[in-house]
Amino acid sequence: MKRSIQLVALLLTVFMGSCTGGKDKAAAEHVDAKPIVKLADVKARPVDQIQDYTATVEAEVKNNIAPSSPVRIDQIFVEVGDRVSKGQKLVQMDAANLKQTKLQLDNQEIEFNRIDELYKVGGASKSEWDASKMQLDVKKTAYKNLLENTSLQSPINGVVTARNYDNGDMYSGGEPVLVVEQITPVKLLINVSETYFTKVKKGTPVDVKLDVYGDEVFTGTINLIYPTIDATTRTFQVEIRLDNKDQRVRPGMFARATLNFGTAENVVVPDLAIVKQAGSGDRYVFVYKDGKVSYNKVELGRRMGTEYELKSGVPDNSQVVVAGQSRLVNGMEVEVEASSQPSSK
Template sequence: MKNRNKNNDMKKGFQLIALLAVAMLGSCSGGNDKAATEKVDEKPRVKLAEVTARPVEQIQEYTATVEAEVKNNIAPSSPVRIDRIWVEVGDRVAKGQKLVSMDAANLKQTKFQLDNQKIEFKRIDELYKVGGASKSEWDAAKMALDVKETAYNNLLENTSLLSPINGVVTARNYDNGDMYSGGQPVLVVEQITPVKLLINVSETYFTQVKKGSPVTVKLDVYGDEVFEGTISLVYPTIDAGTRTFPVEIKLANRDQKVRPGMFARATLNFGKKDNVVVPDLAIVKQAGAGDRYVYVYKDGKVSYNKVELGRRMGTEYELLSGVPDNSQVVVAGQAKLANGMEVEVEK
């Protein structure tokens, strides 16, 4: 009987210990739930920056390839053998300078025929003056002479090929003795004083681009060296597909440092405009898209505003739209944010 009571006391002791353990586990679990709830309720912490509108120079950069002012392909009008090429690539040539001599056999034959035609016309002309030839005979002789003179002058132009401009020889496609077949020109001569660039400008600036306005130009080959250009031509129509219009820029290029084919960057200044400027840390790029956003803080919450970027100025961006003047924007802590979320501002 005594042993039975002892066993009952032990059983009650074990039950009491078990109940205490369950109570302790429940107490710990409740504490974790409370901590988790507190963690969920904790607001994301952010840093803010005050942003305002200020005058910003409306500078736009355009890329282009340098082109010659004039480009001439030097070639005869029909296939003929090349007798001699008098210049090489890189040579500077003057207007009217002989560049190529073609085979002169046809020219000599035509000259002989022309001389005979002149003699024949002189004979008919003298007879006509004394009544020995009719007007129709005189007209026929004169026409034959004119035709032969035209043929001779055409051959003369195509036998001695002259430069039509002051320029530089930029290509030579044949050698002495080759047969010109009508494909590529014998030579290419380009005028590089001045040179020109052709850029396509957004229709937004159509009323602001004026002929004669200054343009700054940089060429990759010359690093940060600046060349002064001038708008020489503004095309009068807008391309409906691209919503742009062509603008031609000329560089005087008196020292001929700028050559056709060089890659150029032209900068146009369209004056100043008041736009909001934000730190570059405020700009958020949407994953998988090219859109940019800024979190704007107001009354304890943030809104996810899509923005249109203008110029980058060091560590700041000009905004063309998306953020009101005198706003507060998030510059740190964006990773945990969502549109309309309440936040805590770090001081």
């Protein structure tokens, strides 16, 4: 009986050892197995260099209508939304100071005329004549300035877009009494990468879409190119003008402008090939060559449906991994899926 028990124990030991050995062998084979990947052939082709920019529509000219010093408002002649013409009277301020200054000016003119007559016959010196003339000029300037700040006129053809006071209010020097904006034409200001500085030309047509009008395209032109580059953002400003003759486009609307900088020969890859590195905004592509993959950092260009233009990072006529990237590391040997075997070159 004792020998039977020992025999059974021996058989169990041999059996367990064979099982463990089988598992170790399977694990070793599993470690040695190469990751299977799917490849896509990619090459360079002409790509339209189209860039989209966002901006807020601005008035061509914006004027704040206000006097130069605090004074009571006598009457405001317009409301928000009213169209006004250049030179049109918009606001009448209290005229008490103006009337007083006019009386002083009239008296000074009388005094100057008296000194002038005396000077002509030798009854007054040149210095007296000069002093009287200077006083008269000062009064004229003061009266002209006060006249302009008592009767406020529109300097442009435009629309009243803000009214901050009512009749009888005391203008305090803060917000303007009125705001008048010229909305024919309007403009957009966009920031363009310095890469395109030599390619942006004045007068170039630009397609503009406004969110409020959906996919409707408005045509603008490049009206102004700022001559300096912002050292912080490495961009320069470009002003786009829209004629806006029907005045459908209004200041404050959100706009998207599309600029076409011609074409360039760049590699185009499927979007499945792009890998985003965790914790950063960098993008990478696994490039297959001679049985191994390299982890190449790329610079993305345009997205075109299910493809991306690459500015750099992948050579022309390459093969890139489009499936199976999760297990890959730089320099790893891989096995290519049968349906995407590298073509013989």
